[in-house]
Amino acid sequence: MKTMIRILILSFFSLLLFNSCKEDQPNSPSNIDINYSTNLVDSDNNPIINAIVSINEIDNNNVIAVDTSDENGLITFENLSVSTENLLISISHPLYNTKEFKYGDINDKENGTVTLEDKDDCCGSAELTIKDEDGNTIKDVEVKVRQKMKVLKKGKSDENGTVKFTGLCLEEYEFRLAKDGFKVIEELVNIENCDETLSLNFKMIKTESKEDTCCDGVLIFKPKDKDGNILNGTKIYLYKDGKLIEDPVVENGKAVLDGLCEGKYTIVYKKDGYSNKEAQVEVGCDEEKTLEQTLEKNDDDCCEAILKFIVKDNESKKAIEGAKVTLKLNGKVVLEKKATDKEGEFLAKELCKGKYTVIIEKDGYKTIETTWNIEKCDDFQETFWMNKNDDCCDGVLIFKPKDKDGNILNGTKIYLYKDGKLIEDPVVENGKALLDGLCEGKYTIVYKKDGYSNKEVQVEVGCDEEKTLEHTLEKNNDDCCEAVLKFIVKDKNGKNALKDAKITLKLNGKVIFEKKSTNADGIVIEDGLCKGKYTVIIERDGYETIETTWNIEKCDDFQETFWMNKNDDCCDGVLIFKPKDKDGNILNGTKIYLYKDGKLIEDPVVENGKAVLDGLCEGKYTIVYKKDGYSNKEVQVEVGCHEEKTLEQTLEKNDNDCCEGIVKVKVKDDKGNIIKNASVRLWKGKNKLKELKTNSDGYVEFKELCEGNDYSLSISAEGFEGYEFEFDLGCNKVLNYDKSLKSKDDCCEAILKFIVKDNESKKAIEGAKVTLKLNGKVVLEKKTTDNEGELLAKELCKGKYTVIIEKDGYKTIEITWNIEKCDDFQETFWMKK
Template sequence: MKKVLFSIFVFVFTFLMFSCSESTNQTTEENSISGVLVDEQDIPIPNAIMYLVKVSDGKTKTLVSEEVVAVDTTDEDGNFDFKNLPQTLGSIKVRIIHQDFKIFEDYLLSLLEKQHRNKMRVKMFHNDDCCGKIIIRTIDQDSAVVGNVEVRLNRGRDIIRKIKTNDNGLAVFENVCSGSYWVRIAKEGYQVIEREFNLGNCDTLEFTFVLNRREVDTCCRGVIGIEVKNQNGEILNGSIVKLRKNGELLTTLTIRENQPVFFRELCPGTYSLLILREGYKAVERNVTIECNDSTFVSVQMEVDTCCNSVLRVVVKNGDGQPIPQAKVTIWKSGTKLGYYLTNDDGVVVFRELCNGKYGFDIQKEGYKSIEFNVEIGCNEEKEITKVLQRAESDSCCNGAIKIVVNNGEGQPISQAEVNLWKDNQKIATSSTNNDGFVIFNKLCQGKYVFEVKKEGFKAIEFAVELGCNEEKVVTKVLQRNETDSCCKGVLILKVKDRTTEENVNGARVKMWKNGQVIKDGTVSEGRVVFTNICPGQYGFSILKDTYKSLEFSLTFECNDTLELTKLLEKENQDTCCKGRVVLFVKDSSNNNPLSGVEVRLYQGSQKKAVQTTNENGRVVFENLCRGNYQISMTKSGYQGMEFNFELDCNQTREFEKYLVRKSDTCCTARLKLRIVDDSTGAYIQGARVLVRYNGSNIADPVSNAEGWAVADGLCAPRTYSIRVSAEGYQVREFTITFQECNTIMETVRLRR
């Protein structure tokens, strides 16, 4: 993890106060914290930004000013690590930001009450609209369960979560946001599987993956180690090392904490290493290893003298008018470098670019986004103009079509691929959910063509005429490919309680083939019946609350009729389930009770209860079993809060918590300015950057030896006035607008 320790702005009077008590800001190498960030399921959260903020409190605990003392980003295992912290931690608050989660804030000492400082475990809660669920099962070619399989859930270039299947071959991701995802299924000794899919809002998707064994190669224990240094022999932390073989990217590692990285489990062959570091020339090395070889590579990177290129991007509409506040994002080698917003003239300027190929995308509400590449030469100055086309603003573009797909028996068909065409162009692709339907929204008036495909069924095509803002439901039946007379098999399945042998009515039975649910039934009068079964091997799962789930497989021959009984075992019952929690919620500014606070109680990944505080700010949760719990509190106009606690057998616990009012949508924006000499390009140290809003000084950072001046904790949406000055240089003044809480980076050139 990349560590960045820095001091930034505070109000002037706060700065004076801190300067008079310098000892409170002393740091020590031993004063460190580390741990892992997890979600409601205790799954590590990667790519979350963690801030440690020194807070200056008033008597009412209302925030007066803040100073960010450390920032870290969690790695793919959710790990974080902070070193050299102030000796006094009483005023340090932890703030964590991730786009899928509610903002987390709590005082560090509160988190350390029952935790070791280097074994911390911090829990975040997903946004309320992240309500999807993905269920994955892994089996082998013989339908036997395969456990301990790594399942990586990815969205675009980013890993979202990763877990391993349990002993029953089951992995479940809960609280998943809607979007396009892909999973990677991997276990040593088996072939890797990758699968793309779309998840609708609050949908549940279930997949069964069949893992095929691969021949064990006893020569695949090779190791390549690599260290990256600058020309002074210093380790270059933050360097990215990419490993390829035969042109395929295998994995990417990052140099951290002055330590080399190691690629392991490598088979014989020639591998390509690509080492990247901002401001340095990229390095490529080929390394050949034999059977179970171990080799170590030391790379010295040179400062890139071709890193003073300037690219000016002009963004206009179809009428040739500039588009202000368009978001222009820059990428290189698959890594997002950042983005700027166009000014009133529709212009952004990227400075200090190294030579090479860059990718860009431009987004602006009301316009169609575009992507393009630009090749930059050594210290070249270039200008390009891009035109954004307006998105269709037709008032007749709010139509919707719901496609329902059933089989010949009227049962829904899940995961059928549905392609949508208009004017001979494919405009969308999606898949039916477990209820056999998919919805296409924001459709304009006109004629659409649909194609529906599903393995084992005949594909169909049909057209739908949609009127202005019309909503239509179309039901289609897919016919099976099998035309022979061997598809009349029958399964009569009885489900009983193992102890009492009573019928377990209401149990849900799913029938699987090739990773897809093909039939779904509910036990009634002790049985469920599936008909029209073709020859082949099928998997089955039985689910029922308070019972352990059961999975098994069956093979059907031509027109077989099978009748069998399955026994379900009750989950262990806990006699320590009379626990009680009483919570009082108050306003931190006046100590008054807060009514209308939504309080959610979680145990592990399961939401146990939701209540709202009464006029006394009180809620009570009863009949709780012993264990570890989490409470999440939200109220409009206040910052949310979460905390963890442990409940013993039939224990009663009382808590009093305070919510802090919030005055802005968010106040976690970051401004990063690099101050340079306009004629030489040299960094200017000691330049003063004054950030003002409504006539008040908000921040007053000073540039460091690399020319960087950083202001954190800015609010959005908001426009700030910026004044940059340095001894011997002309003053520059300009404005910067934050539309959202993000990081804006600019290079400011001062003239003498």
């Protein structure tokens, strides 16, 4: 299939070149043929799959060819006919930093290797241990890490049955395990933090069934209209045995589903303006099929009307830029808060017949809400006149909390109240937090920052006034919170380091960190520790638990080795928990408390339909199930030597009258457009209760929530920065939130290398502090140059930067630097004493 894709791509570009050159051009140079192939690998030397590689002409930025790396990380371009070797090769992938280099700089153009570096925010990792039914490790299991059915990473288990993946973003992935003679396993895994490697244990079941091993089938969907044009945006529903398997959307000309088992499938195509189409297809063993179904337009095929909005000020008659236009048809949002341009205009296209509601909003103006009836497919134009309002609601507060030395305290939480009601609760990032759209009046502000005393102040905002608040926060009385403790955990008999020992640290009964895993060297390092008497708890399957104390009396670095003794019990038991409601639905979010001899052993949360605890020793256990809105349930269970049990307890709803709360969330981008399929996670404390995807209107709704004060929501979407906030929920209250996500700038891959030298001696200056600002926002702050006088600033977006360089004994340098394209730059700065 990849060969066919390459042929089509090359044919397409050959046609373009032919058409552009078919007139006589006697002075044009003759073309040359180039070849290029290489293997793409990550920092662990694993192949990089589905990276997009393009070859571009540098002189005119024309795209010569595009291809995708295969499952071995191989990319090959053969016999490309070009007029110049002045070419740029660009490699991009969602998990790695984009890499660009010139074709002429490549030494090995046929058998080379290119290494891509992990993105800084893709810092998660997962290690899988794979065993058979008898507990034996399985070698050479192929493990694929997928997202939206697209393979991102691939690896094989070693002789210990383990395989590790690094460089994972903090998102949800599907892990697919396959090996001949075993049933395929597919499981969703959520990577939630960068502090520790997520350990996953899988048990593969042997099978002699051919059906279970034929699960590498591929379906490629290319629905078209009657003219043969691909219908991007078509929703594909794939069913097997009446069960929905996947529901991808056609993008960039196709939708691809792989990992399909042999058998018969039903496909339903859905596209606005077209009739639904149902088809059947049979997938053979590891077969790949391309389906090019033609969809028919609905009988009422008028969805091509155009409405041109012109928005003006009713008094000055001037155009209004940035007015937000919302259009609804039969209550359904067709477009939402689209902004008018500098001419006050906005064009709404492909509108169907019907009666529309038009809503136009602009700060400082009264909202317009009217109706517009489209009875035929035509072009319409209408001018809307907006009247100014008299409200003073354009105030701005800029928060810059500092420590006693004047350093900005990033991470400070700001709580802004008016009339006793919480208005907003932003977090200080990149040197400030900003709240605009504030009405005239008095506000109360509360600053909260770990290690500092809370501070409450009052401020009055005038009509459309902007104020910058630079309050100083005081450290808590005990200001020594910089101690470092290095734990080393080893086997007492073998003296070898113990990986995956779980360490818990408590201070005055408060958990500082919980069950952090040791690395391959048996080490965990924790910094930022305050003075005090700590409780240290170290646990590992098959070993006796260590519980001791450690006293930190001064801010220093400490190191301690802990020796663990093995126990001789049968400690490979497994309990699988599947709590359900009375209708048999799995209750995700249920907290499981497992006790033995009155001591809490583990407290997992049910996610993706189950919670699993392994490494359990033979004996009797007490289990307590807890779930908001349900009565707690306590049961006893006995685990035999190496026994596995699945527990399907039914929980009863309680009589609490305060468990009917609802939280509704609408997710938009920073331009007011709705975001579909954004992931919204609901948390209570540190436990994830539920995760939903936003619908076509950008909404999710969480129901049956109990009263509480430690809820939070985290929102993420591809192409946008994540967002998280906390909230309290009253008894049976309904909360509505509209949250905007910031778009990630497409070009944020520029690199600027600073070289700082003494103007007289010409020697490099080590320890010069470099600050970089973009539009007044601090991008990096007081980063120091190395012993070569160099500092590398990476992942810079386009824009005009302010560069500030400081060094004791030297005059400060402050200049501007303009980045107009994503490239690598280098500049030498000469400092004068």
